[in-house]
Amino acid sequence: MHLDAKLVGTPVAELDTPVLCLELDVFQRNVAHMIHVCRQQKISWRPHAKCHKSTWIGQQLVAAGAIGLTCAKLSEAEVFAAAGISDLLIANLIVGSQKLRRLAKLTEVARPIVCVDHVRHIELLEQAMAMAGRTVRILIEVEIGMKRVGAEPQRVPELARRIADSPHLEFAGLMAYEGHLLTIHDLATKETAIRRSIGIAVECRDRLQEEGIVCGILSCAGTGSFPITSRIDGITELQAGGAIFMDAFYRQHCQIDALEFALTVLATVVGRPAKDRAIMDAGRKTLNSEICLPWIAESSHDGTLRVLSLSAEHGTVHVGRNAELQIGDRLTLIPGYADLTVCLHNQIVAVRNGIVEGVLPLETRGHLT
Numbered sequence: 531m532h533l534d535a536k537l538v539g540t541p542v543a544e545l546d547t548p549v550l551c552l553e554l555d556v557f558q559r560n561v562a563h564m565i566h567v568c569r570q571q572k573i574s575w576r577p578h579a580k581c582h583k584s585t586w587i588g589q590q591l592v593a594a595g596a597i598g599l600t601c602a603k604l605s606e607a608e609v610f611a612a613a614g615i616s617d618l619l620i621a622n623l624i625v626g627s628q629k630l631r632r633l634a635k636l637t638e639v640a641r642p643i644v645c646v647d648h649v650r651h652i653e654l655l656e657q658a659m660a661m662a663g664r665t666v667r668i669l670i671e672v673e674i675g676m677k678r679v680g681a682e683p684q685r686v687p688e689l690a691r692r693i694a695d696s697p698h699l700e701f702a703g704l705m706a707y708e709g710h711l712l713t714i715h716d717l718a719t720k721e722t723a724i725r726r727s728i729g730i731a732v733e734c735r736d737r738l739q740e741e742g743i744v745c746g747i748l749s750c751a752g753t754g755s756f757p758i759t760s761r762i763d764g765i766t767e768l769q770a771g772g773a774i775f776m777d778a779f780y781r782q783h784c785q786i787d788a789l790e791f792a793l794t795v796l797a798t799v800v801g802r803p804a805k806d807r808a809i810m811d812a813g814r815k816t817l818n819s820e821i822c823l824p825w826i827a828e829s830s831h832d833g834t835l836r837v838l839s840l841s842a843e844h845g846t847v848h849v850g851r852n853a854e855l856q857i858g859d860r861l862t863l864i865p866g867y868a869d870l871t872v873c874l875h876n877q878i879v880a881v882r883n884g885i886v887e888g889v890l891p892l893e894t895r896g897h898l899t
């Protein structure tokens with residue numbers, strides 16, 4: 531955390547807007563909840579770092595008990611490794627000679643794990659690691675219904691054998707993401723669907739174990755599914771990352787109740803063009819609205835103030851009949867989807883009890899390779 535002399539000690543009410551803020555006490559309670567869930571189920575937490583992009587947050591999560599981090603990109607893992615975090619799952623397929631060389635280099639300073647879902651990935655990784663004289667840990671991503679990446683379950687044993695036969699690759703287990711099931715409204719139906727989907731990966735693990743192939747890791751789950759997935763026998767770790775921030779999407783569409791909103795965007799009302807309409811200084815360059823519209827914290831219960839739409843630089847707010855809202859008033863927004871909001875910002879201002887404690891630079895922002 532940077533102790534920015536100009537900002538530390540500033541009351542939140544005096545921050546210029548729009549500004550992305552993290553309420554540290556709430557963040558710590560969310561982290562404690564995730565650690566508690568994992569301890570209860572005797573599994574590990576490897577939170578996805580794609581949502582926070584901050585080495586300080588990564589370090590806090592590991593200090594709190596996470597076994598390491600999940601990353602979306604090799605370039606994110608490089609930054610977290612340089613910040614002293616070693617056990618890094620890159621939950622992605624690594625393709626291209628530059629990336630393979632970088633991965634080999636990364637194994638010199640960290641213990642990365644990468645995913646494969648095709649024999650060609652295995653050939654390319656083995657070749658690159660052999661050339662560099664390194665080894666790397668591998669998970670097979672299993673297709674469990676999301677139809678994104680992932681090997682068809684019947685191909686998993688053959689891929690695992692191939693990895694086991696590659697001298698520079700170490701078969702570490704399986705991963706599967708149930709991201710297509712997060713928004714099922716009826717919770718009993720959601721649980722059945724997630725159990726069925728994750729069950730496919732668990733069966734793959736059982737088949738491998740029967741063949742004598744040790745499957746140390748079965749890594750699954752996002753914030754929108756962890757309350758269910760964490761209770762499924764066989765999984766060894768959770769990837770849920772956005773849980774540290776929480777947002778309107780997880781609450782409204784995924785029905786996640788046990789976490790609190792730690793991340794907010796503060797905005798200022800800059801226009802009152804009509805009785806029922808206010809304009810704020812936060813639009814799409816500050817907030818994401820693609821997955822879910824942001825909520826206005828001041829009226830999240832009664833809906834008298836509601837974000838109607840976002841254009842690039844402005845946000846349009848519906849003002850209910852009894853609401854008082856004047857030019858210069860401030861609004862606290864709960865991001866619709868924190869993941870796609872954080873990546874719009876250079877930093878997060880960390881606050882506690884209404885006072886700025888420091889600034890978190892988002893070091894992996896723009897790290898897309």
Ligand SMILES: Cc1ncc(COP(=O)(O)O)c(C=O)c1O
Pocket residue numbers: 578581621707709751752753754769770771772773869
């Ligand atoms: C591979 C993978 N794991 C886990 C997640 C869940 O992330 P979060 O918990 O931040 O929603 C995602 C989200 O896109 C993902 O792609």
